[in-house]
Amino acid sequence: MSSQATIPAIQGSVTINSSIDDAFRVFTESFGSWWPAAYHIGKSDMVDAVIEPRQGGRWYEKGQDGTECDWGRVLLWEPPNHLVITWQINGMWQFDPDPEHASEVDIQFTAEGPEVTRVDVEHRHFERLVAAQGVHEGLRNGGGWKALLDAYSALANKE
Template sequence: MTTPIPAIEGKTTVNIGRDRAFELFTGHFGAWWPRQYHIGAAEVADVVLEPHHGGRWFERGVDGSECDWGRVLAWEPPERVVFTWQIGGDWRFDPDPAHASEIEVRFHADGPEQTTVEVEQRHFERLVGGEGVHGAIEHGGGGWVALLTAYAQMVERS
């Protein structure tokens, strides 16, 4: 039996309605995702989360190449989205869905023009090299707290 690795969480509040918060988070990943966080050979041109169950989560390089990161497990706008992180400790995509952590993002309406966005990344023990991935995400760049800060800054600019 594999020892569970703790989840990584993050939360932010943005001053837009829940529908728009969901749309900006899922439909504009490339506008807020830090460019240095990629695994493809080429520099990142965009990060895409396809808007349906079974959709791909991937990066598109400036040269047009694509590099998968995971798959959409649940697409429930504007309440939540769940997708996999299938990048192991070697920082390569693992096509085996049994080797995937999960990222769940929930959108809570705090009023007509305010939304709390909560992220939980869990099941790191499923990843090959999951402890290293967990450590890199949590300590290497601020984890989901830093990513949600970038998202909130993008929301402010839009």
């Protein structure tokens, strides 16, 4: 058992005016279209962010200079209902390749009607990250998951 105290999960939710299939597709296939380009860890400006569509797939950014910078891995891929990815970015905003140091982002899609989908995000296990408090504070305040879900919702509601 870890001697480090548990850091509370960060949760967010948004309702999208589209089918569950479309909501999942926009979240995953168009990830780089709604993820803010300023939210990157590579040395070069980010031109895209990608979630590979399979369990074990990568979650990463592509830089303007052609480099790729990992953010994590896909733990669970169950379209159109459920996606879990690791967040392997430590408190110094650097990729940590050790999966034991990964927090998790759990995204659930729930159809509330034929053209209405609720998307719930829970970012948990921050205590696993090296220097976790910096990441937790950065996501809880300022931009965080609320801003990310707002950006996602703006794109998903257009499609």
